[in-house]
Structure formats: structure tokens, C-alpha cells
Amino acid sequence: MKIYTADEIRFVEERENEIGMEFLRLMENAGAACAKRVEKFVKKESSVVIVCGKGKNGGDGFVIARKLAEVGIRIKVVLAQGAPLAHDAIEMYHKVDPSLVEIIRFDWDADLAENAIENADIIVDCIFGIGFHGEPDSACEEVFKLINCSTATVIAVDVPSGVDTDTGYACKYAVSADVTLAITTLKPAHVLFPAREKCGKIFVLDIGISEESLSSVSPRLETLNMEELFETLPNRDLKAHKNDFGHVLCIAGSRNMPGAACLCSGAACVAGAGLTTVAFPESAYASLATNMREIMLLPLPEIDGKLAATVQCMSALHPYISKADAVVIGPGLGQSEDVTELVFEVLKLAKCPVVIDADGLNAIAEDLSVLKGVSAPIVITPHPGEMSRLTGLTVSEIEENREGIAEEFAKHHGVTVLLKGPATVVASPITEDVYINTTGNVALAKGGSGDVLAGIIGSLLAQGLVPYDAACCGAFIHGHAADVVIGDTSVAGLRASDLYEGVKRTYLELEM
Secondary structure, eight states: OBBOOHHHHHHHHHHHHHTTOOHHHHHHHHHHHHHHHHHTTOOTTOEEEEEEOSSHHHHHHHHHHHHHHHTTOEEEEEEBTBSOOSHHHHHHHHTSOTTTEEEEETTTOHHHHHHHHHTOSEEEEESOOTTOOSOOOHHHHHHHHHHHHOOSEEEEESSOTTBOTTTOOBOTTOOOOSEEEEESSBOGGGTSTTHHHHHOEEEEEOOOOOHHHHTTSOOSEEOOOHHHHHHHSOOOOTTOOGGGGOEEEEEOOOSSOHHHHHHHHHHHHHTTOSEEEEEEEGGGHHHHHHHOSSSEEEEEOEETTEEOOOHHHHHHHHHHHHHOSEEEEOTTOOOOHHHHHHHHHHHHHOOSOEEEOTHHHHHHTTOGGGGGGOOSOEEEOOOHHHHHHHHSOOHHHHHHTHHHHHHHHHHHHTOEEEEOSTTOEEEOSSOSOEEEOOOOOGGGOSTTHHHHHHHHHHHHHHTTOOHHHHHHHHHHHHHHHHHHHGGGSOTTTOOGGGHHHHHHHHHHHHHO
């Protein structure tokens, strides 16, 4: 699903106007679609207050007021900025029947407006739309505060007032909506933090804009939904056998961190790989043999509990690297000169796609030039701290420009970058697209969840997905897994291994 910036959606609407649907009709359609959705939240005797600004978002609000009043719902409109100024909004304002809708100007009767907002059951936020930037004036800020202090269900039209559509910035008192009705498409504010936190549950509403107009621009940002995930994942032929679904080699774990190897290889298995082998230091054998019934084990020579980059070790690994359809390297390996040397050797040997995670990233951070000599497609999966070590930037600098930094690194080093976080970003060295993930929750902020993600991506690569698609789908599945199991456990109590069940349920949804 493409994510349109403010300028892109304006261009689309202008194009639609050129080919026959006038702006006034677009506003009528948008308001009608929103009214239909708002009506689902209305109960008998509900008090609905629509707070309108002076621009086109306010015009949508006047249409919503008219449509809801026509079906007998009690409606009050609060004019947060006085009379409308946008031409289309003025026309829609004059279509509202004052005998059915009480209209209150905040600048003339603040007490009455405040009382209406405080006693509302449903508040529809139509103050600012995609054109908001910077900070609101003091009067609008006061209205924002009133809405946020209300116990009403708050429904924002297009974007919550006080958020910047393109950057995801949210001003101090930006409206916190329970529901956001995105007009036509998702916008960056729906997927980027902190604005995303203000949106609540998001519904994308079709207002009749043609595919011709939508395709007149080429948005760079995108995300996935379940239908698109289903279309992207490989088909599983009924006549297939295990070799058709790929062989993943996970090089992971150490004496002190055997669980990372278990989590990574186990995730590769539940995400659909036909065969999974885990290579690990031999001292971790007892732990892995006890927990990994479906995984083939390859214990290797070690030094101080970590893999050794000896001739013996590399000779044992070489045939497995040659046979693998994807390699995952890094989870739980620990840090040592031998580990770094082993990571470099694996990258030189590999011909299949490689996922570099955790201590694999720490290894390449010592000398990024190793990436230039790699012939295999590479996916790296850093969290912001690891990205800081890879780039030399501070974590704060990375968090301020996640999409741009991920894209720049991908292009410069020729690797697919999955930058983890509350809105995981995927950037490709090949395409201009940048993926923003919308699944997942704070339960994933726990040791081991990244090992599971690396295993899922390795599995998807082994099944034939190209690196960008594997990273995007992997991020979606990983986050959705946490979303579907969170009802069975607490946010604080979710374990990384609980994600296996979530992955299986995600695939079950796709198969139904």
C-alpha cells in the first residue's frame, strides 16, 4: 500500500478535478464517506460534536454534520477558527441546515463551545488536515486541550489536528484520536512516530478517486496489509517437497547465548523454510539438542565459548554454505577477533542471500569495506544502536531521519537495510521505495525478538523472495505475530519464543 505525501495527494486531487470530478464533489464524497463511518460509533441519544477549522478539512466537517443530521443524529458544530475561508468549505457551510445543526463559534462563545466539547459522546476533529505545519495559535491550542481532556470518542478526519502530515511531527497538544479516517490513502503521519501514536485505529476511506489519478504520482513510501502480504509470499504447491521451500543456515549462538541460536533457527522453521541447519559452538550442544527437534545441528570448534575462525571450522562450514539457500549470521555469536574473521570469511564464501544481524553487524562495523567484496545479496537488520556503530552517527541523529539514513546506507553500501524500531524501515539498494512497517507493539522490546526476526527473513529469502520483499514481509509477520499473541499474555510478559505461535497464527490467517 502506497503512502502519499501532502503534495502528492494534492496533485492526485488536482488530476481528478481535471478529468471530471470537481473539488466540491470530492469534498462531498469525503464527507459522506466519513459520515457513514462515524455513524457506526453513534448510539441512541449520542451527542456528536464536529469541530471545524477554516480550511478544507472544516469543509469535510460541514458535509459530515449535514449527512448525520439528515438521519436524525444530534449534531453540534464548533467553529474553532471562526467562519470558513476556503471556497469549497464556505459552500458546504451554507448547505448546513441551522434548524438541524447548532453552530457555535469558539471566538464568540468560548463557554458554550467548551460545554459542547466537554459533554460530547463523539467528537469529530476537522480542524486541520494535511496542510498543518509548525505550531497552532493559542486559540486552536486551547481547543486541542479541550478535545484531549474530553471523555468522548475522538474521530479525526484524514489526520489528527496538530500533526505534520509528511514528517510525523506532533505538536505538544496535538489531538489524540481514538480513530482516524484517512481519506483515499495512508499519509506519512499515519505510519511515522510520534504522529502515529495520535491516530488510534486507522480506516482508509475510498472517496471515488480513479486509479488513473492515483497513478499520476509515484510515492516512495509504502507499507503492507494482509492482502498484499498474501500476494507477495510464495505459493506452496500441493506437490512440493521440503527442498522446494529452501534450506536456511543459521550461524549463531555462543556458550553464554545459546538461546539466540535456538530462537533464530526455530523462527526460520515456523516461517516456512523446508530445512534449517544451525551452526554453533560445540559447548552449546546440550542446550540446542534439547530444544531443537526439527533443526539440524552443526557443532563447530570454538575459543572461549565463541566460534573459532580456524581451518577446521571453516572447512566444516563450507559445504553447508554452498548448499544453503539463505544464511543468517550473527545472533548471539558474541564479539572476538575470531568471530569477526569468521563473519568476513562467510560473506566472501556465500553465493546465496545473507542476513547479517546482531554480532554479525558488530563485526562488519569494524571494516565496512568487506561489503564491497561480497557477491551475495545482503540484508542487514540493525537497531538504532547498531546503526550508530555502522554509520558513526548518534542514535538521536538516526531517530530524527530514519528513512533517509537507511536509504543512504543501502545505496552507498549495496545492501538492503532493515532499521528496527517502533516503525521499522526497509530501504533497498535497487529501488527507490522505502517501506514503513505498521505492525507490532512494545512487547517486542525484549531480548531475543530480533533473533526471531532474523530467522523469519532468512526463511523468506530461502523460499525465493528478493531481499527487499523478504525484509518487508519479515517485518510485517514479526510485528503481526506480536499483535496476535498479546491477548494471551501481558505486554511485559511476552517472551521471544511466544512469537512462534504468533507467526503460525499469521500464516493461518493467510491460508483461510
